[in-house]
Amino acid sequence: MKIADYIILNRKNIFNVTQIIFTAIFTLLLLLLLNFRFNFVNYLNKSEITNPWFRVIVVGANLDKKNNGLDELKTIKNIELIYSSQYDFASLESSYKNEIYDGYVELNYGDKSLLPKNIIGNYFKETDSGVAICPSNFFPSSDAYNLNADFKFLDANNLIGTSFDVNYYSYSESNNKYITDKTYSKTFKIIGLYNNEDLMLPSNNCFISPKDMIEIIDTGTVINDGVYGFTLVVDDIENVKKVQADLEKLKFNYSIKIEYDTTLLKNIVNITNAVIISIVIIMLLININFLKKNIIRNYNDIGILFTIGYSTKFVSLTYLIQLLANNIISYTVAIILSMLSLNIIKMTFKKVMLSLAYTIVYNYFTLVIAFCLVVIVPSIYYFVYTYKLVNKNIINLVKSEE
Template identity: 30%
Template structure:
């Protein structure tokens, strides 16, 4: 029997089959569930990877300066500052340490002149240098000795709630290259005008790769120190303990893998209270992992049990038709091929419909539902990965068909008499 005849007969039987809505609905449901699961897993993995791998807190050590034991009554503010600066320099000189700073000198939130009717112009400025800047996707990085320059996000969203993104107001970073913006800060009762600083945007970066929000720009250490100091001066009493305390210091290591080495070196240098700034929430990670595995196992078992069982039940009603084919001279293998093709086509067609539906819903959610929009920007794009499609094909098409093969062979090997039913 020619394969095209097999195909035609299988297609005919498939298209003309009655009461297939429930059956098709079940298959579609499993397709959509499995796709959702794998896409969720992929994007969650991406989020965890970005939040762990690209979060600078995981390769940052917090520690107290060696002068933390000094009696502040016995030293002047300037002497204390010198000690602290010396600690900073000594730490910076360690191998693999790429930046050291005082608490409060890492980032700064300011109002920019990106403010308009829709955006309030709030941006976060983070210190950066040649070793700590993110990968630049357009323009250029800046040097430590530069001032008044900034690296801003590709999809720039300067707003108070930078993760609640309204897509229509996102600023295309490419429109901002080599343009300047001002920030205003340090407004107080004594300084009613505040300070203004101008930055020129010299480069762009992908904020999702650093797990930053879309309103975060990088500026030089020089500038962050200037801004924070001015802000402190404008808003605090110079003689208060806030300006005269022992600050916590932060040391940024080039890679998470080297963090323990650096920690040991710092301990040898008599620094104390050395801790990694960010710790993985293993409970959360485990919860996410276990929930994925649980749902995956449930879907897998359901597919292995429910779909073939239902298919077998439907095939039982085909026994007589199979018997007639055998009566007409069809071989066991012909019958097997026809019905296997029919089952395979059914699963493939339904899978394609399920996939199309899933893609449409996915795109709709990504474009219109706020929480998906936020994640879309946070992760540099929510994606339906190829692996999700591949695994869901394996589970929803290959696996049920494979499970059916032994049953089909058994059915086709039944005696013709028992297939068509005896009259006598």
């Protein structure tokens, strides 16, 4: 009798529904955790590489130092750019205002060291004027900061080459009140699009040239001799700690624009790894438990197979095929459920993930990893374990279980 013939004759005993359900549940958890780990680590790595805000340090002015400390800041190594923090951004009403959008866009200081790495379209120079780089998911409204907003993005396919106007004002002071002197309008042509998720910026944030930003801010500044801090851009993420140490030596107060709690993040990854390993071990124990019960339940059949001359290898292979059949079914069910689960998570937490610039992608390499952990590894262990187990005296095996 061939193994295939034996399996056909015993096909009713091949599939163990309980084993399939348990294995499918743990395989589903395994796939979800593997995808979480992949997306989380990719999110961290991608953010540090593509997001210049991790290299931005805001330094408070030191009134006890010359030029509020600017001269000393310029002596610090590894600083790519220093400018007055008053030019960081300007929130202005634009011509996009209608029944859907309130028109507010946030214009950011667009030095080359702060611009996104990958854009669609063109970059601008520091001295250019009247040009802007805006999000591909452009939502020109202050509601871009509201997670409950109904995000209706402008059509990215038609944005490049279009223009919008912003209004800004000059003021004067009279009787301790600020009075609007004059209204100014400036037109910006969109020459490029960027992925605001990569920079963790709301979808109403555009970049304009330093020249235009200085013009807008200086026009609206009532007191030109006000005290402002400084924005520093470090040349490389690896040098941020060095610059922090230098700032502390020079007794400057500072804060990093975006900073991770690295200890917490490493703990999250380590905990995820530990849970993944635990799931694999639990699945292995479940399979072994079902194997032992299956052998005990069928010890008469095993004895007959030995009596008529079939080898231990033959018996082991028959049980291995049963395991493969059950685990492959569990694996297939888990794949379908994991894809559905991730899509549900994406739709349910879409706005939250958008605000965090977090993107969930189903990584198909996790299917390979899961297949190895759910099917290949248990099968190898299963075959070796079965081979040793069926070599025992079957009566002793039954007694040990009792």
